[in-house]
Amino acid sequence: MRADDLNTTLERGHPGAARMLSQLGRRAALPLGIPFQAAQSRHCELQATIGEITDGAGRPLGLHAIEECFRGIDPRLALRYVPPAGLMSLREAWGRHHAAPGVPASLPIVTAGVTQGLAVCADLFCGPDTPLILGLPYWDNYDVTFGLRTGCPIWTYDFYEHGGSDARFNVAGLAAQLERVRGPAVVLLNFPNNPTGYSPGVEVEDLVRVLLAHPHPLVVITDDAYHGYVYEPDILVESLYDRLAPLADPQRLLVCRVDGATKELVFFGGRVGFLTFSASGAAADVLVEKATTLIRGVLSSGPAPSQAAVLAALNSPDLAAQTAAVLDELRGRYLALKVALLAAGLRASPFNSGCFALLPLPATLDAEAVRQRLIHEQSVGVIAVPSANALRVAFCSVSAATYPELTRRIAAVVGSTAPKL
Numbered sequence: 001m002r003a004d005d006l007n008t009t010l011e012r013g014h015p016g017a018a019r020m021l022s023q024l025g026r027r028a029a030l031p032l033g034i035p036f037q038a039a040q041s042r043h044c045e046l047q048a049t050i051g052e053i054t055d056g057a058g059r060p061l062g063l064h065a066i067e068e069c070f071r072g073i074d075p076r077l078a079l080r081y082v083p084p085a086g087l088m089s090l091r092e093a094w095g096r097h098h099a100a101p102g103v104p105a106s107l108p109i110v111t112a113g114v115t116q117g118l119a120v121c122a123d124l125f126c127g128p129d130t131p132l133i134l135g136l137p138y139w140d141n142y143d144v145t146f147g148l149r150t151g152c153p154i155w156t157y158d159f160y161e162h163g164g165s166d167a168r169f170n171v172a173g174l175a176a177q178l179e180r181v182r183g184p185a186v187v188l189l190n191f192p193n194n195p196t197g198y199s200p201g202v203e204v205e206d207l208v209r210v211l212l213a214h215p216h217p218l219v220v221i222t223d224d225a226y227h228g229y230v231y232e233p234d235i236l237v238e239s240l241y242d243r244l245a246p247l248a249d250p251q252r253l254l255v256c257r258v259d260g261a262t263k264e265l266v267f268f269g270g271r272v273g274f275l276t277f278s279a280s281g282a283a284a285d286v287l288v289e290k291a292t293t294l295i296r297g298v299l300s301s302g303p304a305p306s307q308a309a310v311l312a313a314l315n316s317p318d319l320a321a322q323t324a325a326v327l328d329e330l331r332g333r334y335l336a337l338k339v340a341l342l343a344a345g346l347r348a349s350p351f352n353s354g355c356f357a358l359l360p361l362p363a364t365l366d367a368e369a370v371r372q373r374l375i376h377e378q379s380v381g382v383i384a385v386p387s388a389n390a391l392r393v394a395f396c397s398v399s400a401a402t403y404p405e406l407t408r409r410i411a412a413v414v415g416s417t418a419p420k421l
């Protein structure tokens with residue numbers, strides 16, 4: 001379909017999404033290009049469409065050295081192109097994997113990691129006139145994916161409502177930024193959060209209420225990169241998408257869920273992510289086509305062996321047991337880190353999920369200077385988060401046995417940061 005026709009269809013089916021499109025988003029439409037023409041002729045006896053080197057019956061003339069690396073995967077799957085929107089069976093399987101009753105969802109599109117899903121959202125909806133609203137601190141790559149690439153202004157609010165040990169997610173801060181908005185805006189929410197390791201508890205009800213009540217066109221992106229890694233009761237385990245999408249008024253609100261195998265299935269190098277829209281019918285098809293166009297323009301199509309591996313994992317009868325084992329391991333580390341922090345006299349911001357703990361520093365210490373000292377004096381690598389003057393500790397990548405030593409070494413440089421009892 002031509003871009004004008006797509007936009008008209010979207011205006012009819014999801015006026016809110018249509019009003020949110022960036023200029024690039026409005027122009028995006030798949031040409032009658034090679035993948036499209038090839039798909040139309042896939043049942044033909046003789047196919048001279050795609051530039052793949054095959055035996056004429058669909059088997060690639062693959063090099064033994066490469067085929068050997070993918071022994072468990074049919075070479076017709078591992079070595080051939082997948083469609084720009086990803087392997088259809090994988091899209092369907094991921095859709096089922098995260099389906100929840102009564103939650104509207106487009107067929108997920110496969111992206112090259114969670115990052116590309118975010119970049120596609122940025123391209124579709126962000127621009128110099130559309131602010132991106134983010135809790136501070138946030139994952140630093142958002143500056144590049146959204147701000148640098150699209151020129152959108154980034155409006156921030158403090159992630160926590162206050163600096164205390166019982167602080168919750170700052171719904172009032174987000175609401176105050178939304179009140180400034182007069183036109184289209186994008187809100188990005190990432191739970192479990194990087195870098196804080198926090199997921200909301202009871203405050204999620206207020207959060208949903210604030211987002212649903214916003215009177216102007218709004219896109220909410222849920223970055224669910226750390227989906228499932230939750231260690232305390234009574235906090236948000238399901239995606240915020242599942243709370244918002246069933247209630248989102250298509251006149252105003254589109255919810256985009258970005259997630260992936262990277263952390264959820266512990267497949268960091270696989271580069272398999274997914275993008276799902278809270279739209280259905282023809283409107284969902286339009287958004288999927290526009291997103292697919294952007295992927296085709298940058299990547300042509302994603303990595304087939306990784307997609308095949310994720311599909312195999314989703315079809316594995318003991319997937320739930322395998323992911324539960326990883327969750328158990330991380331929960332154990334989370335509990336062990338809390339003990340070690342206490343013993344070392346270090347204060348962390350409230351955290352209950354994900355992969356990280358954030359250690360705020362007193363104003364007399366500079367996070368980057370402390371990070372340098374930790375490298376050179378203690379042989380400890382952590383991430384400095386200057387916007388919070390804090391250190392981010394990735395407890396997911398250090399074994400629990402070393403936490404007493406890790407925290408001791410950090411305390412040797414920063415001293416005791418825990419409040420005096």
Ligand SMILES: Cc1ncc(COP(=O)(O)O)c(C=O)c1O
Nearest residue numbers: 113114115139190194225260262
């Ligand atoms: C919050 C957040 N979103 C997205 C990503 C990117 O995920 P991927 O590696 O799948 O692109 C990360 C990775 O660290 C992350 O922390």
